[in-house]
Amino acid sequence: xxxxxxxxxxxxxxxxxxxxxxxxxxxxxxxxxxxxxxxxxxxxxxxxxxxxxxxxxxxxxxxxxxxxxxxxxxxxxxxxxxxxxxxxxxxxxxxxxxxxxxxxxxxxxxxxxxxxxxxxxxxxxxxxxxxxxxxxxxxxxxxxxxxxxxxxxxx
Numbered sequence: 001x002x003x004x005x006x007x008x009x010x011x012x013x014x015x016x017x018x019x020x021x022x023x024x025x026x027x028x029x030x031x032x033x034x035x036x037x038x039x040x041x042x043x044x045x046x047x048x049x050x051x052x053x054x055x056x057x058x059x060x061x062x063x064x065x066x067x068x069x070x071x072x073x074x075x076x077x078x079x080x081x082x083x084x085x086x087x088x089x090x091x092x093x094x095x096x097x098x099x100x101x102x103x104x105x106x107x108x109x110x111x112x113x114x115x116x117x118x119x120x121x122x123x124x125x126x127x128x129x130x131x132x133x134x135x136x137x138x139x140x141x142x143x144x145x146x147x148x149x150x151x152x153x154x155x
Contacts, residue, residue, distance in 0.1 A: 010092055011101065014155065015112055018082065018083070022079070022081045023080045025125050025127075028078075031102045040071065040072045041071045042068065046066045046067070048103050048106075050102040058091040059088070059089055060089075062085065062103075062106035062110065063084070064083070065084075066081070068132070069128075070096055078122065080122060082118055084110045084115045086106060099141075100141060106136055111115070115131075
């Protein structure tokens with residue numbers, strides 16, 4: 001990419017917002033009394049969705065969904081799901097590069113917001129902080145692309 005092409009690239013954050021949020025703690029209050037010394041098993045799942053809001057202006061919505069669950073002795077302690085979204089203005093890129101920007105760069109922008117929201121919900125629910133480790137969205141994107149490229153096996 002030459003200098004003039006790089007100068008035409010646009011990446012602006014227009015708005016960051018919570019699109020959907022859910023918190024459940026089915027084992028409360030007994031979870032606070034029983035087996036406090038036993039460690040909880042934490043599971044994290046995530047997904048990235050995106051869509052075009054205004055193609056002429058390069059306006060896209062990207063949503064990062066993170067679901068965190070905690071179990072102890074096969075009992076659900078809590079389940080929290082946050083869909084953190086943003087509106088981004090992106091120009092000067094297309095095709096695979098645009099897909100990478102939407103699913104990697106935008107997801108990296110949204111991650112600190114969703115991390116803070118989940119940690120806040122879990123803490124307000126009476127549980128210890130839940131710090132989500134850094135996520136390598138580039139590796140996840142590459143894995144997704146590889147999975148889509150390989151034909152399904154027939155057994």
